[in-house]
Amino acid sequence: MRVENSEIFEKYFKNLSDRERAVFEGGITLGALFHQFVGTPVSKKNKELLERAIEESMKNQPFVYDIKVKIKNVEEKYVSLDGKMLDVDLKIKVNNVIAHLKLEYIPEIDYPLMYVKDFEER
Amino acid sequence: MRVENSEIFEKYFKNLSDRERAVFEGGITLGALFHQFVGTPVSKKNKELLERAIEESMKNQPFVYDIKVKIKNVEEKYVSLDGKMLDVDLKIKVNNVIAHLKLEYIPEIDYPLMYVKDFEER
Amino acid sequence: MRVENSEIFEKYFKNLSDRERAVFEGGITLGALFHQFVGTPVSKKNKELLERAIEESMKNQPFVYDIKVKIKNVEEKYVSLDGKMLDVDLKIKVNNVIAHLKLEYIPEIDYPLMYVKDFEER
Amino acid sequence: MRVENSEIFEKYFKNLSDRERAVFEGGITLGALFHQFVGTPVSKKNKELLERAIEESMKNQPFVYDIKVKIKNVEEKYVSLDGKMLDVDLKIKVNNVIAHLKLEYIPEIDYPLMYVKDFEER
Numbered sequence: 001m002r003v004e005n006s007e008i009f010e011k012y013f014k015n016l017s018d019r020e021r022a023v024f025e026g027g028i029t030l031g032a033l034f035h036q037f038v039g040t041p042v043s044k045k046n047k048e049l050l051e052r053a054i055e056e057s058m059k060n061q062p063f064v065y066d067i068k069v070k071i072k073n074v075e076e077k078y079v080s081l082d083g084k085m086l087d088v089d090l091k092i093k094v095n096n097v098i099a100h101l102k103l104e105y106i107p108e109i110d111y112p113l114m115y116v117k118d119f120e121e122r
Numbered sequence: 123m124r125v126e127n128s129e130i131f132e133k134y135f136k137n138l139s140d141r142e143r144a145v146f147e148g149g150i151t152l153g154a155l156f157h158q159f160v161g162t163p164v165s166k167k168n169k170e171l172l173e174r175a176i177e178e179s180m181k182n183q184p185f186v187y188d189i190k191v192k193i194k195n196v197e198e199k200y201v202s203l204d205g206k207m208l209d210v211d212l213k214i215k216v217n218n219v220i221a222h223l224k225l226e227y228i229p230e231i232d233y234p235l236m237y238v239k240d241f242e243e244r
Numbered sequence: 245m246r247v248e249n250s251e252i253f254e255k256y257f258k259n260l261s262d263r264e265r266a267v268f269e270g271g272i273t274l275g276a277l278f279h280q281f282v283g284t285p286v287s288k289k290n291k292e293l294l295e296r297a298i299e300e301s302m303k304n305q306p307f308v309y310d311i312k313v314k315i316k317n318v319e320e321k322y323v324s325l326d327g328k329m330l331d332v333d334l335k336i337k338v339n340n341v342i343a344h345l346k347l348e349y350i351p352e353i354d355y356p357l358m359y360v361k362d363f364e365e366r
Numbered sequence: 367m368r369v370e371n372s373e374i375f376e377k378y379f380k381n382l383s384d385r386e387r388a389v390f391e392g393g394i395t396l397g398a399l400f401h402q403f404v405g406t407p408v409s410k411k412n413k414e415l416l417e418r419a420i421e422e423s424m425k426n427q428p429f430v431y432d433i434k435v436k437i438k439n440v441e442e443k444y445v446s447l448d449g450k451m452l453d454v455d456l457k458i459k460v461n462n463v464i465a466h467l468k469l470e471y472i473p474e475i476d477y478p479l480m481y482v483k484d485f486e487e488r
Contacts, residue, residue: 012235027146039449058285
């Protein structure tokens with residue numbers, strides 16, 4: 001059983017709407033992903049394996065419905081993964097609400113931004 | 123100027139209410155804190171300095187209004203910081219809304235839980 | 245070209261024997277591995293992929309000749325990777341010297357120990 | 367009692383000279399420091415506190431005799447700590463041998479290099 005399905009877990013979240021819950025869990029997952037994996041040695045040789053491993057690792061987090069990770073600007077020579085190289089599409093599903101979240105580098109503010117693209121009702 | 127005060131930053135968040143924005147940013151900060159600092163060597167000698175350094179580091183994150191970090195069950199002998207040792211009170215302020223967030227270990231589910239305690243309007 | 249093959253890199257290491265160089269690089273790699281990946285969400289579902297991703301990531305580090313990572317005591321329910329779950333065999337090759345290094349949890353001292361098992365001359 | 371003073375700990379290191387032991391432990395500490403703290407939010411406001419917290423945290427590691435951490439190129443605006451910003455002087459003492467180790471960014475190879483500056487006998 002996933003932790004988010006336990007009653008004790010649920011009682012802490014009665015004060016949030018489904019949308020609020022979805023963006024809260026999405027924020028946790030993006031913050032976790034960034035700060036867990038920034039610094040990891042990456043080159044062309046291990047880029048794809050690392051992308052898949054990040055995705056599958058974050059799928060353990062509560063309410064993650066889908067996640068796609070791309071690491072950009074990887075070269076032959078290895079570097080420590082920089083947050084600006086990350087491009088992440090994340091879907092969090094809470095009841096009928098799906099929040100689409102994004103982490104991507106925004107050159108105008110020189111910042112790897114995490115934001116909510118849109119919501120979907122199912 | 124803080125990044126969250128730039129117009130470019132702001133235009134990505136027009137689809138969120140102040141409460142949604144507050145819990146999104148709060149989620150990011152808690153996920154970031156946990157995955158950045160878990161693993162850090164900690165003993166009685168460096169516990170307080172590490173608590174202050176985590177607080178001041180996370181105050182850089184957008185919309186952090188206040189944060190208090192306690193590391194529990196620290197002994198003479200050093201260990202790698204475990205997420206179950208973290209007890210965090212975080213306040214995120216977006217316009218007139220303050221969200222109080224918490225990270226604490228919940229023994230019943232053996233899980234370091236991140237949740238929203240309550241909201242305050244100012 | 246790997247960074248360790250550059251002349252500038254090499255001139256910093258003239259004061260070390262091949263054995264000293266091998267254990268220095270091995271120490272770096274074990275310390276890096278531990279502190280990079282501790283905290284990663286892991287369950288039975290993503291354990292093997294994470295093991296392979298850690299191996300391939302660390303193969304980017306200078307002089308890594310071979311590495312085998314096992315994550316122990318993984319369950320259905322996900323947890324944050326604890327250093328005590330790591331079992332690593334690492335070979336570092338500097339010229340004709342191969343150092344075999346190990347990271348494993350030693351229950352008697354309740355400590356995930358990094359040490360040098362033995363050396364091989366080729 | 368520090369972990370390195372236990373007999374069980376010691377029996378794993380009979381195959382290393384004091385110099386080898388010193389550079390092995392120094393490598394671990396530098397690799398650990400880099401991969402633990404890269405990614406931490408840092409600005410002018412929390413730079414000094416973070417430097418001290420990194421130093422005191424790493425003093426828990428076995429055989430660390432002294433350590434001095436400087437974070438370079440910090441600005442008003444916060445960034446995620448990049449390994450290229452780190453400048454570390456580390457002394458490891460094993461019996462009568464002190465190894466002086468260094469982590470610093472080397473522009474010619476665009477690489478944050480860890481190396482052994484020299485040894486001292488006391």
